[in-house]
Amino acid sequence: MRIAIINHGIYPFWVGGMERHTHFLAEHMADQGADVTAIIPEITAEQTGQWNAMGNSYKLAQFPWPAAKLWLRQNYLFTKQAAPFLREGKFDAVYCQGFNGWSYLADTHPTQRALTLYNPHGLEMFKTVGLEQTLKGWPMRWAGREQARLADRVISLGGGLTDEVRRFLRVGDDKIDILGNAVDIDFIRSFPVPEPTRETGGPVRFVFVGRLEFNKGVSFLCEAFQGLEGAHLSIVGGGPLEGELRGKFAGPNIEFAGRLDDATLFARYHQSDCFVFASLYEGMPTVILEAMTCGLPVIATDIGAVTTMVDKDNGFVVQPGSSAQIRDAVRKFIALPAEAREGMGEFSRHRVEARFTWPHAARATLDTIERHLMARKA
Incomplete structure (x- = not known):
């Protein structure tokens, strides 16, 4: 053919x-x-x-x-x-x-x-x-x-x-x-998995990866995390809104990591507990599949084909443009026992292997x- x-x-x-x-x-x-x-x-x-x-x-x-x-x-x-x-x-x-x-x-x-x-x-x-x-x-x-x-x-x-x-x-x-x-799981798995760095009693670590522009909804994401006890958000990526977002939201629990090379990016996934995605509109974001391949649960907005990747078995789906719903989902995730979070991550990994x-x-x-x-x- x-x-x-x-x-x-x-x-x-x-x-x-x-x-x-x-x-x-x-x-x-x-x-x-x-x-x-x-x-x-x-x-x-x-x-x-x-x-x-x-x-x-x-x-x-x-x-x-x-x-x-x-x-x-x-x-x-x-x-x-x-x-x-x-x-x-x-x-x-x-x-x-x-x-x-x-x-x-x-x-x-x-x-x-x-x-x-x-x-x-x-x-x-x-x-x-x-x-x-x-x-x-x-x-x-x-x-x-x-x-x-x-x-x-x-x-x-x-x-x-x-x-x-x-x-x-x-x-x-x-x-x-x-x-x-x-997603190319062999490519992702070709990078070394870093040793765990989690501090006992430290905050639950969330990561966002994407271009910092309007449709990614990063301002809603930052509003949800601002001052949220027990949660740390790492924002990976650059773009036209980076300076504005840094100036408004960078603080003790919100870190702007900038653009990362592939090895550092996949290490950051593995060092995180949950992936968060707040786009207002998009198709089928591969960053969600990358995070799932690295064994992360996902909190994502209900846009495009997100519900084919994320559901109650491996995360939370929220409405786009709602800081309140993101914040509520983050709190629910933090409240879960460690075993439940790990189970969600395993479900993410297996779903990618079976379907994506x-x-x-x-x-x-x-x-x-x-x-x-x-x-x-x-």
Whole structure:
């Protein structure tokens, strides 16, 4: 089976959830026998050498990234360059990440197209706040609906996102495939686990990992922890709100750790008792899966596909934008016996191993593609 997956970047040369998703999905589909080509913007000669040294199982096809001013137009023009390659490559399926693939869908007659799958991920363009951002997001909302209309299949990461795909993209259930996100547990476990450093009678240690920007809800998280006895919050990450948040909330029980390299980050997970996540809107955050892989219970807001990862067995789910609900969940977690907390952490670890590894995700994607290709031939 020949599969193309197209995106505006790929890990490790671009850092982001969609870029990591593209790399790991391509790699593991190729490991399971598919002939996979990732279509990306051109990378440098040095990066090409680095990619070759990685020994990846999939191929790259590179096209120049357009110099247009608007992000949406850049995506359109990028995939316009790639469209002839897609048409001539005799691919069985084309997997479009975000707005990538839009031109191929719009400019290619359905009889000349491969089976096309569109993954809109978190649908952030439909969740803007304020008139200015809402108006700026209108072209992307239109483009998202148009791409969903043209594609053969639309992917939901699951949970509440499936209803959002129906509602925002105006897609029926007969066109939706639920294919969740995943995490590279072997990569995470390749880093050493630090020795326990917990002080007897010390505070319960919570950790947040993410970019410090509005949609992550970090201000609500800090408000929940400010002055909370028996709890210590470590905030890992940087971003446009870092200075403001530090100035307002840094204190005895709230630490801003900044950006950390992978080894230090995974050590921080292992040195913590619980992961907290307060996003106002998002898709299926891989940081939650990373924390679960490290054996952490989770307190998270009910956004996107969070409820596919977190429930009463391994944590608490709260409403977004509520410092009071976060604070209440933190207090409930602190009040649990140590054995109950450890049991939640073990449940997190086992859930990832059973449902959220890349071999699982790749197999589910390949099975879905095969099923729809068979239906086409029938």
